[in-house]
Amino acid sequence: MVVGIVLGSVALGLSIIALSLVIMLVRRSGSRDPMMVPAFLRKTLNIRPLEDELYDEYATPRDGSTDVVAFIVNPSKEGAMALREKALRACSIRYMPQPMWIYTTPEDPGAGAARRALDKGADVLVAVGGDGTVREVAAVAAEAKVSMGIIPLGTGNILARNLDLPLTDTSTQLRAVLEGDDRKIDVGWLELDRDPQDHDYTPHIFLVIAGAGLDAEMVAGADANAKRRLGWVAYFFAAVRHMGAKRMQATVAVDDDAPVDSLMRTVLFANCGRLPGGFQLVPEASMDDGTLDVATIDARGGVVGWTELFGTVVAQGAGFKQPDIPKNWRASRIDHVRGHSIELRMGHPQKVQADGDPLGKASVVRGWVDPGALTVRVLPAAKDKAKDKDKAESLTSTAA
Numbered sequence: 001m002v003v004g005i006v007l008g009s010v011a012l013g014l015s016i017i018a019l020s021l022v023i024m025l026v027r028r029s030g031s032r033d034p035m036m037v038p039a040f041l042r043k044t045l046n047i048r049p050l051e052d053e054l055y056d057e058y059a060t061p062r063d064g065s066t067d068v069v070a071f072i073v074n075p076s077k078e079g080a081m082a083l084r085e086k087a088l089r090a091c092s093i094r095y096m097p098q099p100m101w102i103y104t105t106p107e108d109p110g111a112g113a114a115r116r117a118l119d120k121g122a123d124v125l126v127a128v129g130g131d132g133t134v135r136e137v138a139a140v141a142a143e144a145k146v147s148m149g150i151i152p153l154g155t156g157n158i159l160a161r162n163l164d165l166p167l168t169d170t171s172t173q174l175r176a177v178l179e180g181d182d183r184k185i186d187v188g189w190l191e192l193d194r195d196p197q198d199h200d201y202t203p204h205i206f207l208v209i210a211g212a213g214l215d216a217e218m219v220a221g222a223d224a225n226a227k228r229r230l231g232w233v234a235y236f237f238a239a240v241r242h243m244g245a246k247r248m249q250a251t252v253a254v255d256d257d258a259p260v261d262s263l264m265r266t267v268l269f270a271n272c273g274r275l276p277g278g279f280q281l282v283p284e285a286s287m288d289d290g291t292l293d294v295a296t297i298d299a300r301g302g303v304v305g306w307t308e309l310f311g312t313v314v315a316q317g318a319g320f321k322q323p324d325i326p327k328n329w330r331a332s333r334i335d336h337v338r339g340h341s342i343e344l345r346m347g348h349p350q351k352v353q354a355d356g357d358p359l360g361k362a363s364v365v366r367g368w369v370d371p372g373a374l375t376v377r378v379l380p381a382a383k384d385k386a387k388d389k390d391k392a393e394s395l396t397s398t399a400a
Helices: 002-032 039-044 052-058 080-093 111-119 131-144 158-162 170-179 214-221 224-230 233-240 303-317 380-399
Strands: 069-073 100-103 124-129 147-152 181-195 198-206 209-213 248-254 260-264 266-270 292-299 332-339 341-354 357-378
Touching (some): 069 080, 069 111, 080 124, 080 170, 100 111, 111 131, 131 198, 198 209, 209 248, 209 357, 214 266, 214 341, 214 357, 224 233, 248 292, 260 292, 266 357
Parallel strands (some): 124 147
Antiparallel strands (some): 181 198, 209 266, 209 341, 248 260, 248 341, 292 332, 341 357
């Protein structure tokens, strides 16, 4: 009896020691490379990447001839682990310095990591992740006036789509980052008044589309699991749940023009207009024209209005414009205007989003454009395509 108890105690003690050693090894391995540990274990064991000073081995002093590239990586995205080895090999065969590889965390979704990379000598910042990671890194790159690359691993990847970057071809993505041309694009910024006594002075960057109303409700209502399973289609199902909501009373003022007051479903501030699925909410928007495009969208009459609106969006994606039918006869409409600064005042606080990231509720939204503020790496063909598109639009406008 006594011998059994002793042996059992010894076995229990050895098991505890072994478990402690395993946890220690997993935490140490995970802190050096979070992608080696499954996501549920990183959360359970509270694993965090190594502190900044332990990344010194990656930083190479600038010699004026070769860029030091810093990859700012969201470790929760599928494919991030496999990308690391490819990125190291891509830099090696080009005789480039070993790149920095820095992970984001829930506390720092990217901006802090990007600043630390610059402090250590990075010349190019590469956002590896979804649209949220791209926004965080872009804000730092625009401020520091350095080039930024994108490796899209998210659900929408809306900026990558508008830049004609490959969404799945890793080798081409790395070629764009390491060998591509620099293209300057405009950057949009938002300031929010949460309520009459609460002004949010922190500017919020957006690169594609920001908005208030239905589109922000859709973004906030999209289930994370549904996005992983269905991709961008999850946003469509989230939008359906809010189609029966009341329209919002809003006043829109663009530059020095007189404010316009109306009932509407949503107001969009667009830097460019291409969305997943080939949809074009604001087909006239261009990311390098120095302006923002404002679209107010409304639908009434229940299913009739929403069906008409959906048909209009699909037609715009195919290159057709809205027919010249009096607005009073239509069950839906998309009104468009262009400017440099916009102020949106809503009768009641509404949800706001920027490039698919919820920003909470606000009663006043102020937006403005910073022309050519961000330099992005694109494939040479994509840059030429953008120039041809701008030239074609210019010729069309001249002919009209």
